[in-house]
Amino acid sequence: HQVALMNGQLQGRTVLVTAGGTKERLDPVRFISNDSSGKMGYALASAAADQGAKVILVSTIHDRAIPAGVTLVQVESAQEMLTAIQQRFATLDVIIMAAAVADFRPATVAEQKIKKTTDNDRMSLSLIKNPDILKTLARQREQQVMVGFAAETQQLIENATHKLTEKQLAMLVANDVSKKDRGFNADTNEVTILRPHQAPEALPMMSKTALAEALIERILPLLP
């Protein structure tokens, strides 16, 4: 087992992992979200805890067994996720953004359930951009090692390389989500790891548990 080889290398470190798709409220009974299952985030939280880290899992999904050694912080929206991270930011050594953060949210949240209009067959939603959590945190960064994920359906390496630079990340896990058995909701994943000034490293298809261990192993040498 790979973990036995690493044994406790995150002892004394605090790792924050985000998981799940954010829910962006429209009214008291409706929201906009996405297909993210949270599986990758939970696997990463578990793998980091196995290495002795203090782990904070900021998640929109909380109907699942919390891995041993992990503290769950429940959030719903992108804004709540950003606030939850910022409150703890100074204490963190590693941030892994496995969550699928909604890029936009409804411009207004209706206080009452929105009614079906009688005089119009069309309805449009006005959306505004959510804060980019990684970009916002990059500006406040000190010792924190920041890791992002990129979900792409085309031009994987080009698009992901752009995100690595733009978000000033130590590592970006690039994920082709156009195929069924990787990424969103699958139990397996096949990714390419990007780091500044390093050639892309393509990993074979593996379980999200195995991938989480492989990623933690590659985060260790990035710690100051």
Ligand code: CTP
């Ligand atoms: N992310 C974030 N804040 C957002 C949107 C995304 O921190 N508002 C993070 C994600 O958690 C992920 C990384 O940024 O780790 C890349 O997310 P992705 O959706 O692939 O990239 P975007 O920058 O949102 O660009 P686009 O969706 O247009 O491809």
Ligand code: CA
């Ligand atoms: Ca996005």
